[in-house]
Amino acid sequence: MTALSASPTAPCRTYDELVARVREGALGPDPRTQRIAVAFTTCQAVRHDGRGTGYRNEVLSLRLAEAVGSCAVEPGELPDGALDDCVGTDVARLLDHPLAAVRVAALDAYLMHITPHTPDHGAQPVALPAGSSLEKSRARAQAVVELLDLPAGSTVLVVGVVNSLLEALRSRGLDPVPCDLKGGVTEWGEPVVTDALAATGRCDALLVSGMTLGNGTFEPLREHALRHGKQLVMFAQTGSAVLPRFLGHGVSAVCAEPYPFFWLDGGPGVVHRYRCHGGAR
Secondary structure, three states, X not given: OOOOOOOOOOOOOOHHHHHHHHHOOOOOOOHHHOEOXXXXXXXXXXXXXXXXXXXXXXXXXXXXXXXXXXXXXXXOOOOOOHHHHHOOOEHHHHOOOOOHHHHHHHHHHHHHHHOOOOHHHOOEEEEXXXXXXXXXXXXXXXXHHOOOOXXXXXXEEEEOOOHHHHHHHHHOOOEEEEEOOOOOEOOOOOEOEOOHHHHHOOOOEEEEEOXXXXXXXXXXXXXXXXXXXXXXXXXXXXXXXXXXXXXXXXXXXEEEOOOOOHHHOOXXXXXXXXXXXXXXX
């Protein structure tokens, strides 16, 4: 394998292009030489104090040296043996794994290893104060919505319903359109649409979860934002090191939150914000 000449922080035009660069060793060490030491899942059930509904999260995480890459999955979706498939296996092989979650987590771990969230890689740290689960959720939501540059009255498609994000958007006079594959209603009884692409046409901007990397809906949303010149802000526990690679190519900003996530600890934390300064290309 011959490494190509490319900056390790060079942006990519498509997800497939990014994966191809990693395979070729164009961004860092040969992925065939990088082995996953630890694989684990984190399962969470939450119902914030004062909220009428709760939810569950499950995340697959892979550790490569000092880095942890993650991909959220639907609870119970990972088959038995998925963790065993990953440990001791090199990144190149995991990029071909039949499970999308494994492929995304492996890519995230590799990119986190070569380009951690530091200012010299474009990240701006934002401190999250210690507090209850709801207090930390609201603090993170504030850090995310500040990345949107929109006038009051604008409509924002929110892909991946997080009640604190909906609350933060409304506090800024923005009109959220909640979207999630599970459907249902929000904490406030608003209907949740299930087809993100069908809803994009009536929205001025997109606020999208990194989970879209794992379910295959990220690329169509990125392409829509790029084609129509709309802001696309990503909030990312899944693929936190992956999504900054698309700044300027449909993605306008990223709030990256690598493992450990805010909901795991009541102490202070940090998220990392990235902004596109050159406009969409």
